[in-house]
Amino acid sequence: MASLKDLRNRIASVKATQKITKAMQMVAAAKLRRAQTAAEAARPYAERMDRVLANLASGMKDSPEAPRLLRGTGSDQKHLLLVATAERGLAGAFNSSIARLARQHAERLIAEGKDVTILPVGRKGADVLRRYFAKRLQPTIDLREVKQVGFANAEAIATTVLDKFEAGEFDVCTLFFSRFRSVILQIPTAQQIIPAQLPEGTSAPAVPYEFEPDEAEILADLLPKNVAIQIFRALLENAASEQGARMSAMDNATRNAGDMIKKLTMNYNRTRQAQITKELIEIISGAEAL
């Protein structure tokens, strides 16, 4: 049986942990609000981009003049997986669930005999994937210094990806991130960004548009931008998901610590009483012996 002193120490240490998890939960809640605002603010651009792209691309999809970013290279042998995770842990299953989805995808492709390379964005996902695919891993894109993801960060990643595409390093690029639904629900998602996927329900526009310069040239401008926008959207969703996941993980941790303190305190009081009883018995039996 643990001594009273040990129990007292245990209780103090669990209380200290509870204070930390409580503080982390509150910080995550504040950051979540900011991340959500950023994600919402970015929505109008992405929506309008989708619309313009849909109008333009529906007629071009199968034409041989279509840019390679839309049409594809004609092969799907080489795959690049862009895996976006967080830079920090202690966010519940957030990082591991994205990494798991990417790993399953990679394993399926490898089983089909495809070439797979992985470009991790964020250290935590890279740590997990390195264990399985050390040889296929490219240097991690580090966002540790970045406090609030801006479009410039997404653009830099997009440039890296597009450089690789132009260099013929891959045919298909899939982006992995976590879609933010609510504080308790984040959905790990795989999205193909190269060749571009057209938004759902794309049909020829009701009104004929005029184009200046012609469609192909606008597309040549628009498609690389679309890659950056998709990455930007994923990073913002990820930021919100990370904070949401951390908030609920820390809320659970705080509650568990509370339960533990209750149990330990009960134990401590019982032990103390048992000791007092024992001492009394000793005194009484000592007095009787006299």
Next chain:
Amino acid sequence: MASFAFELVSPERLLLSEPATEVTVPGVEGEFTVMAQHAPFITVLKPGIVRIKLASGTEQAIYVRGGFAEVNPDGLTILADFALPAAELNGEAFARETAAFEAALGHAHSDEAKRRAQERLAWLNDLKASQSAAAH
């Protein structure tokens, strides 16, 4: 005067969403002015100044780095890569813009993309020249 819905959005946020009566847009094939009932139209933008006459009567001038303009039956939407009130367009801002375009030029793969990037840099210089001429 008839007005139409005008929106200016950058990747990070919606910058302006107000009815306007007249908007002059720097398209790659020349500036054009959109008024109500303009025909549906999509174009690429060059770096330049968008001049907006709002239905409320105020006028605004905003620098855009490039992007797209879409005129649909409902109105005009400008998707700007980067936007800045034209009043804040000083030497420092020009230096930053030039650096951004030169970086883009460095990443151009095809001759076609290179030509476009160079064209953009030239437009920026034109704009810089016209701005400083206007200042004097």
